[in-house]
Amino acid sequence: MHMQKPLKGSLVVLDNITEEDLPELWEIIYDTEHPEWRKWDSPYVTLHPMDYEKFHDQMLNLIKHKLDKQFLIKANDEIIGIIFYDWEHESSNSLEVGLTIYRHEYLNRGYELDTLKTWVDYLFDNFPIPRIGLTTWSGNERLLSIGKELGMMVEGRIRKSRLYRGRYYDSVKLGILREEWEEQQHQ
Structure with a gap:
């Protein structure tokens, strides 16, 4: 999927990844040995x-063939993270989303909520899907809270399925139906 124009939220802009973005993107993902974002973004992986x-x-290969399902999250003219979608089961229109904020100074300041709201709006407007899912781990209380604030409901929990630093965490699946999202947007 390629967005025709950047998506503007209240705090963020979501945009396609271009070749010019790759140095900055690589730097915020790989240039620090123990980045803060790893504590929240599936740290067991x-x-x-x-x-x-x-x-x-x-x-570049993904970009050229328009196979990339990741998009930039920008704020204050810098890349702060990535938002993505993935087909859990495309023929059933089952879509999952996820995001990572790489720059710690943007955590807990509303950027994740604005990103997900903007993204869910866009996906419901552009895909004939009945629901959008978000899967995370029980240690990521911030993302669970953001999902619930957006109106997502806990649809499933796989107990003690993620081992991180000697402790087991649950895998938690959240989701929202199109009609729930639309009703919420009209209120």
Whole structure:
């Protein structure tokens, strides 16, 4: 999917990734050994170091073939994170979303909420889908709270399925139906 124009939220702008964005994007993802964002973004999944050339080549291939399902989150003229969608089951129109804010100074200041609201609006406007899902882990209380604030409901919980630093966490699936979203937007 390629957006025709940037999406503007109250605090953020969501936009396509271009080749010119790749140095800054690589830097905020890979240039710090133990970044703060890793504590919240599926910290039980290993982030493998990647040199810039490999990152550049992989991302450029996705961009050129319009296969990339990731989009930039920008605020104050800098890249602060990534928002994405993925088909859980495309023929059933089952879509999942996720986001990562890489710059810690933008956490807990409304940027995640504005990003998700803008993104969910866009996806419901552009895809004939009945619901949008968001899956996270029980240690990410901030994202769970944001999802619920957007009107998402807990649809499922897989108990003790994520091991992080010697402790088990649940996998939590949230979701919102199109009619719930539309009703909420009219209030």
